Amino acid sequence: MSAAANASADALLIDAEYNQTPPPLPTPTPTRGRRVLLAISVVLIAFNLRPVFSSLSVVLPEIMASTGLSPGGASLLTTLPIICLGLFAMLAPRLGRRFGTERTLLGCMVLILVGTLLRGTGSLPLLFVATAVAGGGIAVANVLLSGLVKRDFASQAALMMGLYTMAVCAGAASAAGFTVPLEHALGGGWQLALALWALPAALVTLLWAPQAWRVAPMASESAFTVRGLWRDPLAWQVTLFMGLQSALAYIVMGWLAPILRERGLSGETAGYVVSLAVMVQVVTCLIVPTLAVRARNQRGLAVGVTLATVAAMLACHFAPLGQVWGWAVLLGISQGGSFALALTLIVLRARDAHVAAQLSGMAQGVGYLVAAFGPLLVGVLRGWTGSFDAAALLYLLIGIALTAAALGAGRNQYVRAMAAPAAEAP
Secondary structure, three states: OOHHHHHHHHHHHHHHHOOOOOOEOOOOOOOHHHHHHHHHHHHHHHHOOOHHHHHHHHOHHHHHHHHOOOHHHHHHHHHHHHHHHHHHHOOHHHHHHHHOHHHHHHHHHHHHHHHHHHHHHOOHHHHHHHHHHHHHHHHHHHHHHHHHHHHHOHHHHHHHHHHHHHHHHHHHHHHHHHHHHHHHHHOOHHHHHHHOOHHHHHHHHHHHHHHHHHOOOOOEOOOEEEEOHHHOHHHHHHHHHHHHHHHHHHHHHHHHHHHHHHHOOOHHHHHHHHHHHHHHHHHHHHHHHHHHHHOOOOHHHHHHHHHHHHHHHHHHHHOOHHHHHHHHHHHHHHHHHHHHHHHHHHHHOOOOHHHHHHHHHHHHHHHHHHHOHHHHHHHHHHHHHOOOOOHHHHHHHHHHHHHHHHHHHOOOOOOOOEEEEHHHOO
């Protein structure tokens, strides 16, 4: 790519998850103190977007033992919030335009808080309902936060997105690493251990509420319509790359700890392994976008992170347990690279910000629905065979499909979709 193309891609990186079309008009410039408070709030909200996933996986064996939950039911429980990511992400733009980004994010934090708290009741039906409630809030917040960063931190976009990514990883890693130790230290069982993650959500809700109510919904710019996106093969290849790499990521987040516990690791150690794998993702999440933008095409990078991910997952299944820490590091490097590359490809394959926003919505909405089948099938295979070993074949099949999607999505081409003002659309 040329220097101009690189600069353009860098400028658009923030739009990778920005699914609001049209974007809101700029807000009045806040004071320095309010900007600092806003930045802190964005980072803290991001921290709360993944504990619902990773805290559940490390205590899943205890939940199954105490409630009689079947392996199939466990797979549905781990898959439910991912399905919510796909379904509710599509509602985020409409909700943001109707109620305003700030107030919608406040509603999301309330849902995450209530859903996380209700998971501590010990009721199995309520555990499913509460997980879906929290998942819906996470889905909408996941889309709107990037738009807020673009609107209010345009000149510090790279820094804020770096902090955003680090906070997401830190939240996931903290829940994976500390849920079981908290369970043992407090003696309250898995119920209290899950409910405790409502505390950071409550603190952020209290911090965010005064800021959200102070900002009224704003008028949007003239609407744009993007034509031809859903019929474009390249758009589907980008979507499948997003979805399939997410399938492997949520298999790791939902099932790696139970897999390692079945192999003989303690609950605490298994949680620490997952925590390490998630934290290492921060490094490649910050590096891979720059490498991708500067490359002539992204096919080699996409295939490389795919092969490394599958190899590390298989090693966590079958390699000696003494080597698991090294494989966890490789897994974190490769999966962080896959996630960052998936977002970057959305930008690089779009001609402008409007197409990038719509491609992001397609890739997230459809992609997360595809991703939901990953952890679901792992649980089903565990129930059918009585072992997690059969899941290794699933990893290989997903890896083959992901490699094919990588070869297509990594081509240096644009999707053929075009953006036009709504009045000009046929």
